[in-house]
Amino acid sequence: MPREIFEAVQARRRAELRSALVGILPASEKQLILEIGCGNGHFLTAYASAHPEQLCIGIDLRLERTDKALRKRDRAGLSDLHFIRCEARNFLIALPVGVILTDIYMLFPDPWPKKRHHKNRLLQTDFLSELGARAGQGSRFFFRTDYQPYYDEARAIIASHPQWRLLPDDSFPFEHVTIFQARAPVYHSLCARRSSPDPYNRTAPYE
């Protein structure tokens, strides 16, 4: 696809996403729990059931997965839980200014094991910076994978990132087995906190 057409398509997607988000986000609610690559929504539906006072959004590239997640959400009757089919970077760009990601979960992201595909891994330094720009000081990032090389790389990326700091305790504040977790004989988790000053000077949700 020629570059200018690709960029026009991306711009249209972001504009549609932004209006969808403006429709979803209540004016009074500025804090958000985000799950990136939510699949069929098992984790976030369980999370939202346990935390009905929090606004939760799960995003995934695949429509059939977000459709399944939405059916799960509807069966559970959770009004503050939303699933959107979109790409994670587009989501961060489209997110209205002033909305703070307080907790971000990335569970079993695609591992892209072949060396020539590593560039496709979602967790990269620039993506972590984009997450940091939309998180508040003290916001947390939770990452889990069954692919040890991706885990090691994620730790190294976070450890050297100026905005994020690895936490000594790798246990998650909430647990619910995802589809990929159920298939994994072993997996590895990490938790990080956004530590540098907030460029938007917003209030810290977790201090």
Ligand SMILES: C[S@@+](CC[C@H](N)C(=O)[O-])C[C@H]1O[C@@H](n2cnc3c(N)ncnc32)[C@H](O)[C@@H]1O
């Ligand atoms: C291996 S699956 C894990 C699904 C779920 N988290 C679980 O543990 O069962 C990874 C998911 O991430 C989604 N994904 C991959 N890249 C993405 C991106 N850039 N933006 C949003 N979702 C993405 C895929 O469509 C897929 O559903």
